[in-house]
Amino acid sequence: MMRAIEWTFLFVLAGLGIVLANFVGFHVGVMETLPGAVVLVVLSVLGMLCTKVIPAKLPIVAYVSILGLVAACPVSPVREFTIQSVANIDLTVPLALVGAFAGIGVADQLGFFAKQGWKMIVVGIVFMTGSFVLTAVISQLLLAATGAI
Secondary structure, eight states: HHHHHHHHHHHHHHHHHHHHHHHHHHHHHHHHHHHHHHHHHHHHHHHHHHHSOOOSSSOOOHHHHHHHHHHSTTTOOOOHHHHHHHHOTTHHHHHHHHHHHHHHHHHTTHHHHHOHHHHHHHHHHHOOOOHHHHHHHHHHHHHHHOOOO
């Protein structure tokens, strides 16, 4: 039970981070962003609860994705609210928070990486550079194919 309270607290904290980042970075009002952040936090908490109740061993991300699809599907009674409220949140805001949390998670593992030697640094740099370049190429191709650029 205590673990669920901790997760819920972290989800609420992330929701507040989304509201703040959307306000600062994209000048979207707090009251406009708040419903979307609440939807994302509720979906996240429900996804976390699904991992405890449903015997299938799926990650929280899978449950949250399924719940989000159900909430936004055409037969859902909350479809319009879900889509309109989450549409006020720029996509890069939650992604930036995920990157920040990942950075914090990796930061306390630096001792482990240091023990791996210089080869691990080279592999890490090549991996990160390759990921960035591949993402940029895919984005460029999709934006060109859709006529956005």
